Amino acid sequence: MEVKIARRAPLRVAFMRHVGPYSAVGKTSDRFLPVLGKEGLLGGDTQFIGLCHDDPEVTPPSRVRYDACVSVDERFSPTGEIGVQMLAGGEYAVTTHVGPYDQECLTIARMKEFAATNQREFHGRHHEIYLSDPRRRVPPERLKTLLRCPVRPQSRL
DSSP states (O other), rough: OOOEEEEEEEEEEEEEEEEEGGGGGGHHHHHHHHHHHHHTTTSTOOOEEEEEEOOOSSGGGGGGGOOOOEOOOOOOOOBTTTTTEEEOOOOEEEEEEEEEEEGGHHHHHHHHHHHHHEEEEEOOOEEEOOOSSSTTTOOGGGGGEEEEEEEEEEOOO
């Protein structure tokens, strides 16, 4: 696994909020993506992104929050259950996770170690960019997800 520190520009995304276990996120995406597809927003360089707000080890499954996101430009206007938000720019620890989504926590733990050895610490929420085509059935062990965790210089106590 190769982790690097990279600067990212802010990114505008359309999103639909899911509240409940991560295992049920697919139902939200099944409602969200067809709406954006009808507006012609799912082609070209579109990024499919997930924002995980809560740690399921701490938050009860019924209260876990996740935003299913798609990159959009300024022409997109929110409607109904679909909102717009900006992903912050700045420094991120970045790597590609290969395997099931429920194993990403192991990759993130290694990223945290890498950040610490590079005098960085995590801050804010990480996001996932899904590199595997959502229209194809990819076996869990072959799923590819780009993980971005925001970092900043370690605070000195």
